Amino acid sequence: MSSGASPVAQATFREALLRPDAAVPEGLGDGHGGPAGRRFAVYRNNVAVGLTDAVLEGFPTLRALLGEEALRAIAAPFLRAHPPSSPLMFRYGAALPAFLDDFAPLAHLEYLPDVARLDLALRAAYHAADATPLDPARLSELPPEALAGARLTLAPALRLLRSPWPLYQIWQLAHHDGPPPQARAEDLLIARPAFDPQVYLLPPGGAVFLQALARGAPTAEAADAASAETPAPDLPAILGLLLQGGALTDMELPR
Amino acid sequence: MLDQTRSPLPPLPGVGFKPQHYLDLLDDSAPVAWLEIHAENYMGAGGRPIAMLRHLAERFPISVHGVGLSIGGDGPLDPAHLARLRALCDWLHPASFSEHLAWSTHESAFFNDLLPLPYTAATLTRVSNHIDQVQEVLGRPMLLENPSSYLAFKESEMAETEFLAEVSRRTGCGLLLDVNNVFVSAVNLGLDPRAYVEAFPLEKVGEIHLGGHDEDADDAGRPLLIDSHGRQVADPVWSLLDHVLARSGPRPLLIEWDTDVPDWPVLAAEASRAASALERIPA
Numbered sequence: 001m002s003s004g005a006s007p008v009a010q011a012t013f014r015e016a017l018l019r020p021d022a023a024v025p026e027g028l029g030d031g032h033g034g035p036a037g038r039r040f041a042v043y044r045n046n047v048a049v050g051l052t053d054a055v056l057e058g059f060p061t062l063r064a065l066l067g068e069e070a071l072r073a074i075a076a077p078f079l080r081a082h083p084p085s086s087p088l089m090f091r092y093g094a095a096l097p098a099f100l101d102d103f104a105p106l107a108h109l110e111y112l113p114d115v116a117r118l119d120l121a122l123r124a125a126y127h128a129a130d131a132t133p134l135d136p137a138r139l140s141e142l143p144p145e146a147l148a149g150a151r152l153t154l155a156p157a158l159r160l161l162r163s164p165w166p167l168y169q170i171w172q173l174a175h176h177d178g179p180p181p182q183a184r185a186e187d188l189l190i191a192r193p194a195f196d197p198q199v200y201l202l203p204p205g206g207a208v209f210l211q212a213l214a215r216g217a218p219t220a221e222a223a224d225a226a227s228a229e230t231p232a233p234d235l236p237a238i239l240g241l242l243l244q245g246g247a248l249t250d251m252e253l254p255r
Numbered sequence: 256m257l258d259q260t261r262s263p264l265p266p267l268p269g270v271g272f273k274p275q276h277y278l279d280l281l282d283d284s285a286p287v288a289w290l291e292i293h294a295e296n297y298m299g300a301g302g303r304p305i306a307m308l309r310h311l312a313e314r315f316p317i318s319v320h321g322v323g324l325s326i327g328g329d330g331p332l333d334p335a336h337l338a339r340l341r342a343l344c345d346w347l348h349p350a351s352f353s354e355h356l357a358w359s360t361h362e363s364a365f366f367n368d369l370l371p372l373p374y375t376a377a378t379l380t381r382v383s384n385h386i387d388q389v390q391e392v393l394g395r396p397m398l399l400e401n402p403s404s405y406l407a408f409k410e411s412e413m414a415e416t417e418f419l420a421e422v423s424r425r426t427g428c429g430l431l432l433d434v435n436n437v438f439v440s441a442v443n444l445g446l447d448p449r450a451y452v453e454a455f456p457l458e459k460v461g462e463i464h465l466g467g468h469d470e471d472a473d474d475a476g477r478p479l480l481i482d483s484h485g486r487q488v489a490d491p492v493w494s495l496l497d498h499v500l501a502r503s504g505p506r507p508l509l510i511e512w513d514t515d516v517p518d519w520p521v522l523a524a525e526a527s528r529a530a531s532a533l534e535r536i537p538a
């Protein structure tokens with residue numbers, strides 16, 4: 001202990017923490033009269049390992065597709081460019097899709113940012129607020145004209161992903177094996193019937209239908225929006241998926 | 256004074272809760288009498304983590320252990336994070352809340368690690384002000400944990416024990432004594448761990464932590480212990496615990512195992528070892 005020794009500002013510590021080639025701040029010692037040397041690397045390593053593990057755990061589909069080593073190679077520059085902005089580590093990685101958009105070594109895998117978006121959506125659904133699903137009988141008992149005017153409430157865990165890539169097939173291949181994906185755009189519904197988020201492939205028109213519901217449109221108006229995008233959308237199948245996923249929580253009938 | 260700062264956790268073994276042990280704990284939790292959670296893992300809006308915790312809280316006293324408040328940070332505490340801690344404590348009614356003598360956030364970048372502080376008058380003022388703020392927001396006294404150290408700040412003006420005693424005196428907060436951290440820091444910085452314990456204000460200790468460490472070496476070939484929480488508690492740490500308990504009397508004892516988490520029986524065996532340490536405290 002010696003007063004008057006060079007103080008180490010946290011800004012200085014932080015700079016040295018994230019840059020492996022940076023000099024260790026002079027005001028840090030080894031407790032035996034020498035410089036801190038590689039003792040400082042313990043903190044560097046803790047930070048790098050902690051944030052890398054968060055990426056590996058938080059993006060299981062990316063990990064399954066690319067392998068652990070490749071995802072580590074992405075995580076290393078990512079965590080330096082985008083350290084967490086919050087101590088809630090289960091939210092870490094929101095910037096990864098945009099980072100992958102500009103990540104030259106894997107630029108040929110153009111679908112990767114959407115895979116990262118899928119992993120983020122699954123994580124968000126896992127931690128979303130609980131809600132009691134709508135009893136399917138309440139929908140099936142409605143006369144058609146009442147259903148047309150009903151406004152359906154979407155569950156807090158619901159997420160919608162529209163991809164120009166065969167994202168559902170890619171997800172299947174990553175986690176369950178499957179045939180090589182056929183090139184096409186796919187819309188995904190992520191919903192949480194109980195505690196485990198599920199991934200559903202939406203039929204054509206389903207995404208537009210859901211976007212309209214989310215705006216508060218009655219079902220007839222949402223169906224019109226779906227029909228404008230695709231001829232004869234399979235509305236019973238779309239509603240069936242929403243009920244199966246516990247993605248509807250309530251409905252408001254016209255007075 | 257003593258009763259205000261000591262936590263209402265039972266002076267028995269507890270473990271850091273890991274979701275993979277949920278069913279084991281509901282089946283047969285012996286000898287574990289209470290659980291500790293990392294606050295930040297339970298700040299989502301709902302889903303399985305919150306449901307599990309809600310259920311466990313009906314069976315066990317819960318200690319909320321924050322790892323992200325950055326009490327030693329040179330900027331202000333994050334009001335949004337304080338509000339989240341308040342919300343968690345409001346519904347969970349934990350038996351205890353604790354945090355670390357460390358910093359982890361700088362200008363909104365969070366490093367997910369407990370970074371070290373120089374023991375100076377300026378740090379003392381800043382940490383004490385932050386603890387005042389935490390205790391005011393939460394409406395309860397907190398426990399502050401001693402860190403594990405890998406290096407020393409040349410600018411430090413006082414010993415860690417002196418620093419912690421003064422923070423506790425100024426703020427009324429209790430202390431969380433991590434005995435593994437004492438051992439790790441003492442070996443790394445060439446200090447006497449028993450002298451540290453003897454200088455520590457043990458009457459303020461509301462909880463004790465025990466965890467495993469890894470062994471490495473520094474540039475000079477001297478031992479460098481890493482606080483990894485990834486294995487059993489080392490034998491010299493159990494001996495040091497006896498030295499603590501003989502002076503402090505029974506305290507809540509927590510086993511921390513955060514990486515390479517073992518199956519329940521391995522963790523339960525560590526908790527049994529903690530129970531034995533409590534039983535052999537000299538009368």
